[in-house]
Amino acid sequence: MTKKLKILVVAGDGIGPEVTGEAVRVLQSVAEEGGHEFTFREEPIGGVAIQGQGSPLPKVTLEAALASDAVLLGAVGGNEFNALPPSERPEAGLLQLRNALGGFANLRPSFAWPGLSANSPLRPEVVEGADILFVRELLGGLYFGEPRQWDRAKGAAWNTMRYTRDEVVRVAKVAFELASKRGKKLTSVDKANVLEVSQLWRAAVTEVAKDYPDVAVEHQYVDAMAMHLMNRPRDFDVVLTENLFGDILSDEAAVITGSLGMLPSATIGGKVNLYEPVHGSAPDIAGKGIANPLGAILTAAMVLRYSAGLEDEAQAIEAAVKQVLAQGARTADLARGDKSVKVLSTPEVGAKVLEALGSRTGAAAR
Ligand code: IPM
Ligand code: MN
Numbered sequence: 001m002t003k004k005l006k007i008l009v010v011a012g013d014g015i016g017p018e019v020t021g022e023a024v025r026v027l028q029s030v031a032e033e034g035g036h037e038f039t040f041r042e043e044p045i046g047g048v049a050i051q052g053q054g055s056p057l058p059k060v061t062l063e064a065a066l067a068s069d070a071v072l073l074g075a076v077g078g079n080e081f082n083a084l085p086p087s088e089r090p091e092a093g094l095l096q097l098r099n100a101l102g103g104f105a106n107l108r109p110s111f112a113w114p115g116l117s118a119n120s121p122l123r124p125e126v127v128e129g130a131d132i133l134f135v136r137e138l139l140g141g142l143y144f145g146e147p148r149q150w151d152r153a154k155g156a157a158w159n160t161m162r163y164t165r166d167e168v169v170r171v172a173k174v175a176f177e178l179a180s181k182r183g184k185k186l187t188s189v190d191k192a193n194v195l196e197v198s199q200l201w202r203a204a205v206t207e208v209a210k211d212y213p214d215v216a217v218e219h220q221y222v223d224a225m226a227m228h229l230m231n232r233p234r235d236f237d238v239v240l241t242e243n244l245f246g247d248i249l250s251d252e253a254a255v256i257t258g259s260l261g262m263l264p265s266a267t268i269g270g271k272v273n274l275y276e277p278v279h280g281s282a283p284d285i286a287g288k289g290i291a292n293p294l295g296a297i298l299t300a301a302m303v304l305r306y307s308a309g310l311e312d313e314a315q316a317i318e319a320a321v322k323q324v325l326a327q328g329a330r331t332a333d334l335a336r337g338d339k340s341v342k343v344l345s346t347p348e349v350g351a352k353v354l355e356a357l358g359s360r361t362g363a364a365a366r
Helices: 016-034 047-053 059-066 090-101 165-181 196-209 222-231 243-257 294-307 311-326 346-361
Strands: 004-012 037-042 070-075 105-111 131-137 149-151 156-158 185-190 216-221 238-241 266-268 273-275
Touching (some): 016 070, 016 346, 070 090, 131 165, 273 294
Parallel strands (some): 004 037
Antiparallel strands (some): 105 266
16 A cells, blocks of 8 residues: 655754665655655754754744654754753754654664674673663653753752653553563663652553553663663563663663664654654764664664554565675674674665665665
8 A cells, every 4th residue: 555654854963964865765765666655855953953044943844843744863963062051952952853743752672683793892692682672751851851950150950850650651551562562571760769750650650560461560770770781681672761761771772782873763652753863963973974874774664664554664674784784784883893894885885775675675776
């Protein structure tokens, strides 16, 4: 069946445009091959929008996002904005966009891709087979809690980690649903030995757990979890976290894969789903054509899975990525510790994925 999808592309800063370009090419090829109608519109966000339009989230971008079926983001941020207060930085544009789109469940799969274990500083026998899905709450906690302020006169600053029971319940339900379709195990992360907000979190998760008797639940303190993730990543299936804990642990989980450049994400549950690779704008390598596009390409697969209902096509992309990795053709971030790797540029890796995808589906490669 023909699928129609209006995709807003907000490539943003740094390596954002480079990696997003490859993701868009993959989506275009899937559309062409399957006779789907995907349209792409581009608008600025983040630092480029501050420089061009005077705001990290211009009104046209926000309106285009709300009028789309899916938003594909590259990255935001840059060193030239480091002196600005949080509310004026490129990151504020992304946070405003997340809030406006309303998606509260940020899915961040972290997968030990076959053949990449040499790239991880962890021993192969520790990482091989790891397959974790982080469900990070995205609209609450310290990121959005009030009050927040840096009172310079007082020499004090504060942020607020705030959750309501309902905010925890709705994201917990998403996590339990996913767990019941995967490994039937859910680890909820909190700091309930210190924080009231974590005690509420744990109580709400325990409440939701009653409706999912087939899912085994455990609660871990975030400090211990940071260690378990490195010691025994294969023991985890779905990991449910509040906003900041999930931000931190999902970067840590990149160690399992061997590069932050491999991790995709999808944010669901709101008006419009938002798709973004986990990595940042990486100003140090921006414009050099060496960034890893696979996180963005795997994010494109999530667009197909969660916004287009094209599960087979999503899996075809993931299989194509697997195939390209097996060929030993990779960007520089994936070459560590492996002399047999042929280091390729961003567009070269993108082209390899298209080629692998074409040979799987019969489409002519670019
Ligand atoms: C992420 C990023 C963002 C976050 C920043 C850019 C606002 O680190 O998506 O993980 O902290 O959520
Ligand atoms: Mn982050």
